[in-house]
Amino acid sequence: MAISLKVNGKSRTVDAAPGTPLLWVLRDHLGLTGTKFGCGAAQCGACTVHVNGEPTRACVTPHDSLADAEIVTIEGVSGAAAEAIRNAWIAKDVPQCGYCQAGQIMSATALLKSNPAPDDAAIDEAMSGNLCRCATYMSIRRAIKEAAATL
Amino acid sequence: MAKWGRKLPKGRGLGIAAHRSFLSYVATVVEVAVSADGTLTIPGVWVAVDAGTVINPRHVRAQMEGGTIYGLSNALYGAITAKDGAVVQDNFPSWRLMRMGEAPRAFEVEIVASDAPPGGVGEPPTPPAAPALANAIFAATGHRLRTLPFIGADGSKLALPTKQSA
Numbered sequence: 001m002a003i004s005l006k007v008n009g010k011s012r013t014v015d016a017a018p019g020t021p022l023l024w025v026l027r028d029h030l031g032l033t034g035t036k037f038g039c040g041a042a043q044c045g046a047c048t049v050h051v052n053g054e055p056t057r058a059c060v061t062p063h064d065s066l067a068d069a070e071i072v073t074i075e076g077v078s079g080a081a082a083e084a085i086r087n088a089w090i091a092k093d094v095p096q097c098g099y100c101q102a103g104q105i106m107s108a109t110a111l112l113k114s115n116p117a118p119d120d121a122a123i124d125e126a127m128s129g130n131l132c133r134c135a136t137y138m139s140i141r142r143a144i145k146e147a148a149a150t151l
Numbered sequence: 152m153a154k155w156g157r158k159l160p161k162g163r164g165l166g167i168a169a170h171r172s173f174l175s176y177v178a179t180v181v182e183v184a185v186s187a188d189g190t191l192t193i194p195g196v197w198v199a200v201d202a203g204t205v206i207n208p209r210h211v212r213a214q215m216e217g218g219t220i221y222g223l224s225n226a227l228y229g230a231i232t233a234k235d236g237a238v239v240q241d242n243f244p245s246w247r248l249m250r251m252g253e254a255p256r257a258f259e260v261e262i263v264a265s266d267a268p269p270g271g272v273g274e275p276p277t278p279p280a281a282p283a284l285a286n287a288i289f290a291a292t293g294h295r296l297r298t299l300p301f302i303g304a305d306g307s308k309l310a311l312p313t314k315q316s317a
Contacts, residue, residue: 043243071211088224093209096217124252135220139213 023047023058034074045130049073055110056091074102081112086088088147096134104130116151153180166286168279174269175202178291179279184285195257203267214272215260222280224249227302247304276306
């Protein structure tokens, strides 16, 4: 059944099977492939997007539960926190293989939006749902602190 | 750089290990803090690397951090077992990987100046991570853990021998 979703500020009509996870609607129906598939079980965070500003695992979120929601992906994330995170990520050379980084950036941006000066405990809390097999955790922590300092 | 030999509070310990692979030498010191119930944290890690001629020092530092944390992750959590001809651990719920909150708090890397031919930096930090960690746990607790992984996919604490069995 076709439904309307608001993705990155634009209204998009999607005709996907009921219960199809948002991740596959983004990637396969809307061509927004910046959001990655990692585990399909909300364990790794590679598929993190914002739903009404909250970091959300798209791989386990049925798209048809989001009819009135504001969905933001890595392609559309914007604002002061997103800008600070993007600049810090470049300055600190955070990505290694890069696969998890869209999810890391979405979680980090949501953190800075709700807490512009996070301490280590707040960073652990916000970022522990995002796995990184290259283990860029030290770089991520440095970049979040640098981004916070510029806000 | 790790201030080896410094006085540490009870439950803390330093461990060291070194290994040569892919033409590169990596020496690793891990500091652990182990509480009485076996809860482990990693306050610091120090890595010295001689990889010959270094083209991109930031890349070398990133690889030392990442390769070391991957080694620590496998030592603590990363069992791979086979059953009926297939690997049991098929996804992250059963194959546990170190998360941000479990990663070391501090991490220093020292690159030894050298004009020798360039060696690898991707894998060389991984082999010394587990023995440095195990030595640190011994220094902190007096117990040699000899079965990997030390915590496992579902655990939260080190399996330290009880006083009766020690």
